[in-house]
Amino acid sequence: MNLLKKNYPDAHCALNFNNPFQLMIATILSAQCTDERVNIVTKDLFKNYKKPSDLADEDVEVIETAIRSTGFYKNKAKNIKANCQILKDKYNNQIPQTLDELVALPGIGRKTANVVLGNAFGIATGVVVDTHVTRLANRFGWVKIQDAVKIEQKLNTMFDQSEWIMLSHYLISHGRAICKARSPDCENCFLATRCPRKGLR
Structure with a gap:
């Protein structure tokens, strides 16, 4: 661990984000896709969608078009819309800060939950x-x-x-x-x- 820390002092999350919502969406999009491609897609995506309710209220076909180049875009778009609908209705557009609540959301597994909690909130769950x-x-x-x-x-x-x-x-x-x-x-x-x-x- 010490040698890794010494040789990679600037190690950090490669996904670009400014808040927990953006990190959650970027991590969902990163499945079977490079971080570089995700960062290209989210640069425009986050200009148009500022919070979960923005994506929840969007047509799934529009979301599909916006994220198409990340691959598996139909399934990702469906999960993102359903996910954001729950965040809008149940969590007042906020990202929950527990592992159990996150993995209960569509498109969120343990990896994504750990990424969001660790990098957006500083909560080490795994x-x-x-x-x-x-x-x-x-x-x-x-x-x-x-x-x-x-x-x-x-x-x-x-x-x-x-x-x-x-x-x-x-x-x-x-x-x-x-x-x-x-x-x-x-x-x-x-x-x-x-x-x-x-x-x-």
């Missing part, structure tokens, strides 16, 4: 597990599984709760810079002497 975290956790020998929920549970026991939010940012940064899926740069990795390189030849 380590965010994406493809980078899954890959590195297995290569480091921390886990031997691909199930995101089980990986989260394991990492939660390995690290102090105060480290949960930043741990995922450090791992994601390392996964993008060095420990890539197809061609990890092990020769130039500052963790080379400590990494068992599980799953690598």
Whole structure:
């Protein structure tokens, strides 16, 4: 953890957002899509939709068109509209700050809930597990599984709760810079002497 922190002092959430609502929408859109593409889409999206009720009152077809390039746009648009309708009716356009309330919303799983709570509210409910975290956790020998929920549970026991939010940012940064899926740069990795390189030849 200390080496990751030292080498990635600027690690942070790669999604652009100014409030919890924007982060929630951006994270929903990030499923099977790059953060770079999501940031392009949300730049215009957030100019037109300032709060949940704005999306709740919009035609789903219009939302589909606005987010089409993020992929799986029909399902995402349906979830976003239904999600925002609940936020409008039940939560007065506010984003709830508990894991149970968030995962009950359409389109929100544990990963998205952990992202929103950790990065928008500073509430550490669990380590965010994406493809980078899954890959590195297995290569480091921390886990031997691909199930995101089980990986989260394991990492939660390995690290102090105060480290949960930043741990995922450090791992994601390392996964993008060095420990890539197809061609990890092990020769130039500052963790080379400590990494068992599980799953690598």
